[in-house]
Amino acid sequence: MGIAPEPLSIRFRGLLPSLPPGTDPHAFLAERYRTLGDRFLDGLDGEFAVALTDRERGLRLVASDPYGNRRTTIRERDGRLAVDDEIPELAAGPVAAAAIAPVRLAEFFGFAELSSGATFVPGTRDLLPGELRIAGPGGLSSRWLPGPDPGRRLAHRRWEEAVEEFAALLGDAVARSLAGVERCAVWLSGGLDSSPLAAHAARLGRQVDGLCWQFSHPAGDELALATAVGRHAGFAVHPVPADDAGPFADLAAWPLHPATPEQTPYRELHERSYRLAAALGHRVVVSGFSGDQLYSGARRWFWTLLAAAGPGRAIDRLREVARAWGWRRAVRSHLLGPLLPRRRALTRYLAPYLTPRARELLEAAPYWPPDVARARRPHQAERVLSLLDSHGGEVERWFAARHGLELRLPLRDPRLVDFALAAADHLFAQGEVSRPVLRAATRGLLPESVRRRRDKAHFGVAVTRNLAAGRLPWAGELLRRDGALWRGFVAEAAVERWLAGELPEEIDELGFLQCLNGELWRAARAGEPLPATGAGTTPGQAAGT
Known part of the structure; x- marks a missing residue:
């Protein structure tokens, strides 16, 4: 935050990459x-959260950028606006489940996309992307900044033209995120999200250090591929020991965000990565967060490829699907299914353990953005412009800042997002080939072993191991406490099964984690002691929350 000369004062967070240096x-x-x-x-180019106070006119204006890359929390009281750290309730104090908007709890426990700016702290809300809130002599009002157009369409005449444009946008996204930065650490796997970012950063002349999680389990072992990327691009790769970094491995030191229970099961791995980045002298960390969202929802790839390249290429790709899954599935899922109305792509998944009340709340919740059905790929637009992901990025910035680091997310660059929303489906999927435009755009930038890979790493083994029966003896006492946030939203029978070690599906593991995250946060806010071995210590105390 900084202060402009009076009579205007401005609080600003974000990046404005088009500004001249200095x-x-x-x-x-x-x-x-x-x-x-x-x-x-x-029309401001960049990502930002701004609060401007004009004392001469008696105005306060607060805004978040239209793509949701920087979020801000507000409190409206007596016609006035307070933001972020001006709101002491965000940092401390008990929060009762009954005081939280029910739909926000349903979304949290159901892993659902967010439908509003509701928060976990009563009396506050997050500004929506592009919302400009104004407090002045005439009261409170809002208007909306110009933002992304989900209905926009791009039609490239040639494949090479599309690849060239995407390659330039990807490189520019990295350059824009690193404007004024000479050194950076990059969270690096051997995958197609982080690897191009690290390689582009090195090509731009930045001093890069790759940080790679090191698992002994082969399903999560990416170190060899990450090292190949570093060797190809000319930067060092540093392993981050991961085998003993499962969720809640050290409960007393498990860090919590003060304003939200939202958490990743890989928090300890994130913390180790941040500590290593800081020890290497970095102040900026780059992440490939949001890569999956950019390329999602390309169900009509066959038809757009047919129109762009003719039947030969399209049928060849369809044959690859049929060899893997059979012709019946290939025709149903890749030819006929995509012809159904696009709105069907927005059907919400409802976790099986949710209560009827939670399911009703989610089914009635509106979609964001409101005009998402106009999009070429509604599911992709919902994910790329997601309130959940933009909020998640802001939460992760808080954790990075605890280590003196700034988190940069090039794959959320507005220009790259606009391209992804508007381009044809076959750029993002072609049958068994994922992200074909990215693979073509990184020819020469990445080693072929990475550029051509078809699989992805699976880090869930660390989560599964730590949730096994007997590994969390304190969980039962915590989840059975009065006032638990999950009550009324998660079926009690499901919680009891999870506590008994019955976690047959991944969604069960995720639901169990959400219940634990919710209660650790609620207990920390209430000053309650940890259960069992943590007696006398509040959750997150060691992390300074």
């Missing part, structure tokens, strides 16, 4: 406001 973003925004008034953020 430009103070606070002074730049102040001048735009003097010239454009409340339209000073319209």
Whole structure:
């Protein structure tokens, strides 16, 4: 945060990559406001959360960028707006389940996309992407910044043209995220999300250190491929020991965000990665977060490939699907199914352990963005413009900042997102080939062993091991406490099965984790002691929450 000269004060978080080097973003925004008034953020290139106070006019304007890359929390009281650290309730104090918006709890326990700006702290809400909230003499009002158009379409005449445009956008996304940065650490696997980011950063002349989780289990062992990327691009790769970094391995030191129970089961791995990055002298960490979202929902690949390249190429790709899964499935899933109305792609998955009340809340919740059905791929648009993912990125920035680090997410760059939303399906999937445009765009940038790989690493083995019966003896006492957040949203019988070690499906593991995360957070906010071996220590105490 920084302060512009009076009578305007500006709080700014984010990146404005188009600014000339050395430009103070606070002074730049102040001048735009003097010239454009409340339209000073319209068309602004970058990611931002801004709070501007104009004392002469008695106005306060608060906004988040239209792509949701920087979120801000507000409290409205007596016609005034408070933001982020001006709201003490975000940092501490008991929170009762009855005071939290029921739909927010249903979304949390059901792993559902978010439908609003509701938070876990009563009396507050997150601004929605592109929302400009204004407090002034006339009261409170809102308007919306120009943002992404889900209905936009791109039609490339040639495959090579599309690949060239995508390659340029990907490289620019990395350059824009690293504007003014000379050194960076990159969370690196041997996959197709993080590897191009690290390679592009090195090509741009940045000093890069790759950080790779090192599992002994072959399903999660990516070190050899990550090392190949580093060798090809010319940077060092550092292993992060992972075998003993499962969820809640050290409960007293398990860090918690003060304002939300949302958590990743890989938190300890994230913490080790951040500690290593800081020890190597970095201040910026790059992540391939949101890669899966960019390329999702390309169900009509056969038809767009047929139109673009003719029947030969399309049928060849369909034959590959048939060899793997049989012709019946190939025709049903890749030819006929994609012709159904796009709105069907937005059918919500409801976790089987949810209560009827939670299911009703989720079924009635609106979609975000409101015009998502106009998108070429509605499911992709819902994920790329997701409130859940944008909020998750903001939460992860908080954890990185605890180590003195800034988290950069190039795959959420607005220009790259606009391309992904508008381009034809066959750029993102062709039968058994995932991300064909990315594979073509990284020819020469990545070693062939990575560029051509068809599989993905599976880190879930660390999660499964730590949730096995007997590994979390404290869980029962915690989850059975009065006032538990899960009550009314998760079936009690499901919780009891999980506590007995019955976790037959991945969704059961995830549901169990959400219940644990929710209760650890609630207990920390209430100052309750940890169960069993943690007596006398509150959850997250060692992390400073």
